Amino acid sequence: MVNYTRIEGGSRTITVGASAVDAYLRVKLGTDGKHVVCGLTEFGDAVTDQPIAANDAGAARFTNAPGHQQGIASGAIASPGLNLYAAAGGKVSTTQGANAPLVGISEHATLDGDVVTYIGTALTAVTVSGG
Secondary structure, three states: OOOOOOOOOOOEEEEOOOOOOOOOOOEOOOOOOOOEEOOOOOOOOOEEEEOOOOOEEEEEEOOOOOOOOEEEEEEEEOOOOOEEEEOOOOOOEOOOOOOOOEEEOOOOOOOOOOEEEEEEEEHHHHHOOOO
């Protein structure tokens, strides 16, 4: 793990639904007002800071918070500076699946299933339409 300075702010307590959520996974607000793990094509609105038991509350960091994010690697990440895309199960990957959004840029190499620190790219989740 690399050393980095985390900018305080941008965190809050969230409640998760019927399924427990591990630390450092991308989550989104469900229609019942509880957070659930994001799928492959979902950017998410937060990343959990800790494991959260089913129907319980815990800390999460907004995806548009300043500073770095942490995530769980889906597949090995070979080096710093690589694009990270949304992956299944709330993880991040250097492989872009169909319609998977860009979520950040890797800060270091890591192995499959390990924690990776990345520079978030929250603005890539914005879709502009109209004319």
